Structures are given as C-alpha cells and as structure tokens.
Amino acid sequence: MPGGAPAIDAELLTVVAAACRDHERLRFTYGTRDGVVGEREVEPLSLVHTGWRWYLVAYDRDRADWRTFRLDRIDGLPVPGFRFPPREPPAADLAAYVSERISAAPYPHQVTLRVSASAAELAARIPPSAGAVEPLDAGTCRLRTGAGDLAAIPGYLAQWDYDFVVEEAPPGLMERLARIAGRFTRAVAES
Structure with missing residues (x-):
C-alpha cells in the first residue's frame, strides 16, 4: 500500500x-x-x-x-x-517492550508525561514508534516519548485535546513551554 x-x-x-x-x-x-x-x-x-x-x-x-x-x-x-538455552525475556509484554525501545531510543530529547486520557484512547492516536503508553488508571496514562529537536515537542503537545503534566523533561523544555503558553495567553487576550 x-x-x-x-x-x-x-x-x-x-x-x-x-x-x-x-x-x-x-x-x-x-x-x-x-x-x-x-x-x-x-x-x-x-x-x-x-x-x-x-x-x-x-x-x-x-x-x-x-x-x-x-x-x-x-x-x-x-x-x-x-x-542455546532460552534466557529470561526482558519483559513479560514484548510488544510493549519493543514499543518503548523504538519510541525512545532514536531521540536525544526524552520526555515523560502524565496524560488525562485512558491508555486506549491515547494509544489510538500515538503510533508505537512515537511513544510508549502505560495505563495508570481508567482515565489517566503515562506517555514516554522523545524528539530529535527540543523545539518540536511543544508543537506536538499542542495538537492534543488532553491535559497533561510533565513528569520528566530535558533541560530547557519547561522554559520553552512557559514562553509558548505566555504567547498563546497574550494572543487570546488581545484578540
């Protein structure tokens, strides 16, 4: 195809x-x-x-x-x-293991988010190559993802309709998010 x-x-x-x-x-x-x-x-x-x-x-x-x-x-x-004698697998869920490895390994900038969405809902929008989704409870999940360019992360997050909390971030990301949030707040106030 x-x-x-x-x-x-x-x-x-x-x-x-x-x-x-x-x-x-x-x-x-x-x-x-x-x-x-x-x-x-x-x-x-x-x-x-x-x-x-x-x-x-x-x-x-x-x-x-x-x-x-x-x-x-x-x-x-x-x-x-x-x-060879089989070894203990690296994880019980090999699909989740591969998803985590391929979504994190290629990216120099790693970020972990707690997202206000079910794991199933977010996983339907995030391909396994872009992030590993882990359920926390019925309405919350954790996303581990990354980017080649730190500037790409805020734009990626802005596309969602979900609230999120940044649990782990590369240096400079929080400041970048704060600048962009301020810019959007000013745009709404002045429009």
Missing part, C-alpha cells in the same frame, strides 16, 4: 521465526539507524509486528544485552547456528 511499511521477504521471516522457535543462534549483517553496518550474533526470542514494521527481540551476544532489530535492516538471510 502507498506509504506502507518496508516489504519484508517471506523467507527472511521464515528463517527468523524458525530460529526463535528452535532456539538457534542467528548471525547476520545489520545496518543501524546511524548507517553503521556490522555482523551481529544473537539469540532470537520473538518477532514483534508494530503494525508498521517487523522487529526481532534477541539477546545480542557481543553486547551482552537485549536488543531490538528491524527486519528490514537485516542484509540477506541470517545464518542459523548452535542451539
């Missing part, structure tokens, strides 16, 4: 899914979001589809930590290797 996600080769999905099922290590060439290409050796746990992209949740043996890998960044077909 136009504007859709990158196409993933069925054979790639099959090889990765089989390695997850059979607990077989995978070796593959991977390109990061920064354009760095290198060999990775992982212990695959599960495939997760975000509605937009396929991700592999795997234990990266070289980095000794859990990682998420976009399948469209794997070059060629992974090579299965030795079997």
Whole structure:
C-alpha cells in the first residue's frame, strides 16, 4: 500500500521465526539507524509486528544485552547456528517492550508525561514508534516519548485535546513551554 511499511521477504521471516522457535543462534549483517553496518550474533526470542514494521527481540551476544532489530535492516538471510538455552525475556509484554525501545531510543530529547486520557484512547492516536503508553488508571496514562529537536515537542503537545503534566523533561523544555503558553495567553487576550 502507498506509504506502507518496508516489504519484508517471506523467507527472511521464515528463517527468523524458525530460529526463535528452535532456539538457534542467528548471525547476520545489520545496518543501524546511524548507517553503521556490522555482523551481529544473537539469540532470537520473538518477532514483534508494530503494525508498521517487523522487529526481532534477541539477546545480542557481543553486547551482552537485549536488543531490538528491524527486519528490514537485516542484509540477506541470517545464518542459523548452535542451539542455546532460552534466557529470561526482558519483559513479560514484548510488544510493549519493543514499543518503548523504538519510541525512545532514536531521540536525544526524552520526555515523560502524565496524560488525562485512558491508555486506549491515547494509544489510538500515538503510533508505537512515537511513544510508549502505560495505563495508570481508567482515565489517566503515562506517555514516554522523545524528539530529535527540543523545539518540536511543544508543537506536538499542542495538537492534543488532553491535559497533561510533565513528569520528566530535558533541560530547557519547561522554559520553552512557559514562553509558548505566555504567547498563546497574550494572543487570546488581545484578540
């Protein structure tokens, strides 16, 4: 479909899914979001589809930590290797884990908000790649998100019809929000 996600080769999905099922290590060439290409050796746990992209949740043996890998960044077909004993997963809900990792990792400016909306309502407006939504109660949720440019955050928040409280913010964000709030208040008063 136009504007859709990158196409993933069925054979790639099959090889990765089989390695997850059979607990077989995978070796593959991977390109990061920064354009760095290198060999990775992982212990695959599960495939997760975000509605937009396929991700592999795997234990990266070289980095000794859990990682998420976009399948469209794997070059060629992974090579299965030795079997391994399964590790304890990094989270009970792998879809939420992937959502949190992909919504926060690419952004240098991180922000956490308490939003006056149900988690389901906000999650319907926020794609998993833009933020991780966590329910707090029936009418309140927490959003962890970020931006590449600090100036983009106020404009993003201004689009909502929800009240929110900033729980964690990068330096300079609160001052920027206060300046913009003052500008809008003056515009309303003088109009």
